[in-house]
Amino acid sequence: VTGSAVGVDVGGTKVLALAVDSGATVLAERRVETPADGEELLEAVAGVVVELWEAASGSAGGAVGVGMPGLVDPTGVLRFAPNLPGVVGLDVVGGLQRRLAAARPGGSGAVVVDNDATCAGAAEHLAGAARGVSDAILVTLGTGIGGAIVSGGSLLRGANHFAGEIGHMVIDPSGPACACGGRGCWEVFASGSALGRLAREAAEAGRAEDVLARAGSAAAVRGEHVVESALAGDEQAASIFELFGYWVALGLSNLANLLDPAVVVLGGGVVRAGDVLLEPIRRAFNATVEGAAHRPEVRIVAAERGADAGAIGAALLALSAG
Amino acid sequence: VTGSAVGVDVGGTKVLALAVDSGATVLAERRVETPADGEELLEAVAGVVVELWEAASGSAGGAVGVGMPGLVDPTGVLRFAPNLPGVVGLDVVGGLQRRLAAARPGGSGAVVVDNDATCAGAAEHLAGAARGVSDAILVTLGTGIGGAIVSGGSLLRGANHFAGEIGHMVIDPSGPACACGGRGCWEVFASGSALGRLAREAAEAGRAEDVLARAGSAAAVRGEHVVESALAGDEQAASIFELFGYWVALGLSNLANLLDPAVVVLGGGVVRAGDVLLEPIRRAFNATVEGAAHRPEVRIVAAERGADAGAIGAALLALSAG
Numbered sequence: 001v002t003g004s005a006v007g008v009d010v011g012g013t014k015v016l017a018l019a020v021d022s023g024a025t026v027l028a029e030r031r032v033e034t035p036a037d038g039e040e041l042l043e044a045v046a047g048v049v050v051e052l053w054e055a056a057s058g059s060a061g062g063a064v065g066v067g068m069p070g071l072v073d074p075t076g077v078l079r080f081a082p083n084l085p086g087v088v089g090l091d092v093v094g095g096l097q098r099r100l101a102a103a104r105p106g107g108s109g110a111v112v113v114d115n116d117a118t119c120a121g122a123a124e125h126l127a128g129a130a131r132g133v134s135d136a137i138l139v140t141l142g143t144g145i146g147g148a149i150v151s152g153g154s155l156l157r158g159a160n161h162f163a164g165e166i167g168h169m170v171i172d173p174s175g176p177a178c179a180c181g182g183r184g185c186w187e188v189f190a191s192g193s194a195l196g197r198l199a200r201e202a203a204e205a206g207r208a209e210d211v212l213a214r215a216g217s218a219a220a221v222r223g224e225h226v227v228e229s230a231l232a233g234d235e236q237a238a239s240i241f242e243l244f245g246y247w248v249a250l251g252l253s254n255l256a257n258l259l260d261p262a263v264v265v266l267g268g269g270v271v272r273a274g275d276v277l278l279e280p281i282r283r284a285f286n287a288t289v290e291g292a293a294h295r296p297e298v299r300i301v302a303a304e305r306g307a308d309a310g311a312i313g314a315a316l317l318a319l320s321a322g
Numbered sequence: 323v324t325g326s327a328v329g330v331d332v333g334g335t336k337v338l339a340l341a342v343d344s345g346a347t348v349l350a351e352r353r354v355e356t357p358a359d360g361e362e363l364l365e366a367v368a369g370v371v372v373e374l375w376e377a378a379s380g381s382a383g384g385a386v387g388v389g390m391p392g393l394v395d396p397t398g399v400l401r402f403a404p405n406l407p408g409v410v411g412l413d414v415v416g417g418l419q420r421r422l423a424a425a426r427p428g429g430s431g432a433v434v435v436d437n438d439a440t441c442a443g444a445a446e447h448l449a450g451a452a453r454g455v456s457d458a459i460l461v462t463l464g465t466g467i468g469g470a471i472v473s474g475g476s477l478l479r480g481a482n483h484f485a486g487e488i489g490h491m492v493i494d495p496s497g498p499a500c501a502c503g504g505r506g507c508w509e510v511f512a513s514g515s516a517l518g519r520l521a522r523e524a525a526e527a528g529r530a531e532d533v534l535a536r537a538g539s540a541a542a543v544r545g546e547h548v549v550e551s552a553l554a555g556d557e558q559a560a561s562i563f564e565l566f567g568y569w570v571a572l573g574l575s576n577l578a579n580l581l582d583p584a585v586v587v588l589g590g591g592v593v594r595a596g597d598v599l600l601e602p603i604r605r606a607f608n609a610t611v612e613g614a615a616h617r618p619e620v621r622i623v624a625a626e627r628g629a630d631a632g633a634i635g636a637a638l639l640a641l642s643a644g
Contacts (some may be wrong), residue, residue, distance in 0.1 A: 261481060291402035
């Protein structure tokens with residue numbers, strides 16, 4: 001696969017569009033806010049794509065990939081998106097094809113739409129930390145937990161392209177309420193947001209002095225403060241990562257028992273912390289995965305494509321679709 | 323694929339060997355007890371295979387499939403088997419090939435070894451309730467919970483052929499201890515053994531009169547008594563299935579969020595109960611799976627190949643290996 005494509009990552013609050021070449025290099029970017037209405041959203045996405053086409057003076061390829069935060073069916077219709085309540089049932093592929101065909105003589109090339117975490121996983125699989133790995137799990141610890149599964153060298157899609165919804169794996173049915181309406185989902189314990197909650201509890205209990213000083217008040221503590229504090233060598237921040245790492249590892253070992261990956265790639269802002277976070281996760285994982293002493297070690301590594309992974313992966317998926 | 327093969331299911335207490343044709347019809351069977359020692363186990367398995375070959379007067383094909391209760395690596399070495407403590411590191415393929423080559427002029431044909439639940443899943447996928455389904459999950463509710471995953475038309479193997487270990491998915495880290503050394507594994511709540519425990523608790527609390535009458539004493543209550551009682555229309559047994567069905571569904575919806583199957587096949591003795599068990603599971607599943615209102619219904623059905631599934635699937639896998 002050669003050439004270039006535009007990849008778009010639609011988030012709950014912003015839209016990121018990147019022109020990306022087949023080597024996963026970012027050529028140009030555009031950002032806009034995410035409109036609440038479905039038709040306006042399609043208009044905004046088509047707008048940034050056309051801007052990137054125009055900026056590239058025709059050198060950006062016509063293929064377009066879009067990652068959406070929800071369940072996208074194989075025909076490109078968004079079926080369910082908790083963070084975009086106005087857009088259930090939106091025909092993203094059809095709506096974009098219509099708008100883009102008008103803007104580009106000769107047609108727009110392939111338009112593919114997929115789940116945003118699937119796109120981010122594709123970026124790590126095709127051009128990141130899981131490059132060349134046949135069996136991998138790609139996990140993004142953000143507001144929630146997103147995931148993608150690579151099995152036998154390909155993204156695992158499922159019957160309706162809805163596979164990889166790992167954040168709502170229930171790990172404690174009597175646990176705290178989740179935004180999805182359930183209780184005790186993994187993302188309640190192990191997302192970036194959950195790290196912030198753990199850190200606020202530690203700050204309120206007097207067990208996070210450096211973290212508290214960085215945030216200004218216990219209520220203002222976020223996961224990023226723990227990351228900064230831990231990177232500066234603070235032991236209390238390291239203790240928060242020990243507890244957080246246990247919860248991350250609990251879900252990862254469930255996934256590893258099911259899927260037997262060679263590599264687990266962790267993304268999201270918290271992985272900036274590096275080994276001070278990854279080591280507690282690795283220790284807890286090896287203590288809980290089935291038959292740890294009798295199987296090759298599962299490598300647990302940080303993602304390489306950062307916050308651009310969703311848009312890069314969307315572009316790479318569009319390129320491979322032609 | 324045509325012809326016939328011998329499939330062997332090695333359990334913790336008994337070995338079942340079946341001569342099976344390519345249409346999954348059972349032609350002949352042999353049973354022996356499972357020796358505790360690895361070399362004796364190989365001797366016993368080779369013995370029943372040769373008996374079936376001799377009984378068929380040469381018409382049984384030379385391919386042999388073996389299902390083992392543990393983690394079997396791609397070279398046919400049993401890496402970890404909690405219920406066969408004497409046999410870790412056993413080279414099952416090599417040991418059987420040596421023994422069988424001597425017994426059959428011209429060699430034994432393919433010898434394949436796989437996890438027993440993977441074999442049972444193969445039987446349901448190739449010749450049972452998931453026939454023709456590209457994305458399915460196959461779950462056996464027995465002493466523990468075994469599983470196999472079909473994705474994109476093929477068994478999902480993972481990096482070391484260890485995928486599908488669904489029973490040790492932790493769903494409550496502060497839950498009861500599991501035989502694996504962990505806490506709150508799914509099989510603690512939703513295996514056939516767990517049904518027996520729920521029923522004993524109900525009997526002791528005076529909420530399972532018919533079940534208690536069938537068993538004779540609360541301590542003697544087993545899952546099969548609940549099945550019999552429920553099939554006879556007993557409402558207290560149906561209430562036990564409501565609670566048990568909740569726990570089964572909790573794990574199934576985790577799996578469905580991850581894997582997006584079109585069909586879930588449930589096996590094990592308890593599924594003899596039919597809809598009086600399956601209906602509570604379906605209700606609880608649809609209440610917990612993500613975006614249930616926005617996705618095609620996942621069909622939850624009973625397995626068709628019963629207790630022979632492991633040996634039948636092992637034979638079919640051997641046949642397709644040549």
